[in-house]
Amino acid sequence: MGTETGAFVLWLALSTLMLVGPTLLGVLRTRSINCHSQPEETPNRHLRCEALVPLKGVFKGQEAILSSLVRQTHPAYSIIFILESESDPANEVVDHFCREASIARKVISGISHRCAQKNQSLIAGVANLRPDTEVIVFCDGTNKADSGWLERFVRPLELGEAEAVTTHRDFEPLPPTLGGVCQTFYGAIMRIGQWVFPMPWGGGTAIRRDSFERLGVVSVWATNVNDDLVLGNSIRRRDIGMKVDLCNRLRTPLHNQSLNGFLIFLDRQILNPKFTNPVFWLVLLLMVGNTFVVAMTATLLSVALFLGISEGVCGWAALASLGLIVFGLLLLRSIHPVAIPSSIWLAASFVVLALCAYVCLRSIFRNYIFWHGRTYRAGRGGVVQEVLFDD
Numbered sequence: 001m002g003t004e005t006g007a008f009v010l011w012l013a014l015s016t017l018m019l020v021g022p023t024l025l026g027v028l029r030t031r032s033i034n035c036h037s038q039p040e041e042t043p044n045r046h047l048r049c050e051a052l053v054p055l056k057g058v059f060k061g062q063e064a065i066l067s068s069l070v071r072q073t074h075p076a077y078s079i080i081f082i083l084e085s086e087s088d089p090a091n092e093v094v095d096h097f098c099r100e101a102s103i104a105r106k107v108i109s110g111i112s113h114r115c116a117q118k119n120q121s122l123i124a125g126v127a128n129l130r131p132d133t134e135v136i137v138f139c140d141g142t143n144k145a146d147s148g149w150l151e152r153f154v155r156p157l158e159l160g161e162a163e164a165v166t167t168h169r170d171f172e173p174l175p176p177t178l179g180g181v182c183q184t185f186y187g188a189i190m191r192i193g194q195w196v197f198p199m200p201w202g203g204g205t206a207i208r209r210d211s212f213e214r215l216g217v218v219s220v221w222a223t224n225v226n227d228d229l230v231l232g233n234s235i236r237r238r239d240i241g242m243k244v245d246l247c248n249r250l251r252t253p254l255h256n257q258s259l260n261g262f263l264i265f266l267d268r269q270i271l272n273p274k275f276t277n278p279v280f281w282l283v284l285l286l287m288v289g290n291t292f293v294v295a296m297t298a299t300l301l302s303v304a305l306f307l308g309i310s311e312g313v314c315g316w317a318a319l320a321s322l323g324l325i326v327f328g329l330l331l332l333r334s335i336h337p338v339a340i341p342s343s344i345w346l347a348a349s350f351v352v353l354a355l356c357a358y359v360c361l362r363s364i365f366r367n368y369i370f371w372h373g374r375t376y377r378a379g380r381g382g383v384v385q386e387v388l389f390d391d
Contacts, residue, residue: 026192035247043158052125140203202228
């Protein structure tokens, strides 16, 4: 075996192990958590919680989702639905729930010209908290929760085990379209990634109000393109105790998600850290780029080996690498609670890898984020420089 062949095989082997190894460890660690046998210690007193739920527009299944959020068993909670204006299509739905549930009320945030609209909504929600609110819960209006979710989720705060707690969500493609399964696969990766780089997810985070106020996040949100990474950076700097709770995850139904819809979602996921966490973004670019090259090289050489075009050590090394990669992808499928056919999952996995490589490359040359019909041009630290509204 020549020097060049040896170097190629070594690169292929190390890169494959760097991809499959962390996946295997993350899956094993995730599966080792027995969410059904965790002690349910009762707090001496339930803290007064208030959930901030920003909304924009209407979508299929929305009423069932909002109904799940207003029917929580926590004995001391209320909920604020936040709209940018009374003309939002979701206004009628929100008014219905506010009439039906005494714990629910509505806040109009106004349209933002200095920060992301979601940031504006959260700021308005914080400004309208009840005086006796002790815990702030941030929850996206696309997340469905079982009735006991909030009571379990905030228990670490009520027991004094942490000052903040965050979870994640499981995407549920209805039906399992390619775009929906792609987003589901991406969600599984993020679930593993919480072990490597724990950060609060803005769509499912609870924090003590006094801790949140000490962080001074609102003033940063007021000019920023992102909410959760900004919150996470503040928590890290101030060393606020945060727990990652992967047992009490939320569920996000994806009705007829298209591949373009997933691409728009993925674009924000990769661009946000470019502005708020550039070192993490750079590492992400290198990892995605190398993973894409490894997966494509292993696939092409394996096909060539099968067709008899290529043979020798490189071909067999590529086949072994491809086998390990497929093994790692199916491992991720094993931790997702919704059954998805292996063939669709594997197809979506390679599509996600290709799209991630494309979006990462494109992100180098972009200084804006498109979100809910608006373009946010951002600079260093995620500071919004201009907001452009689609006609």
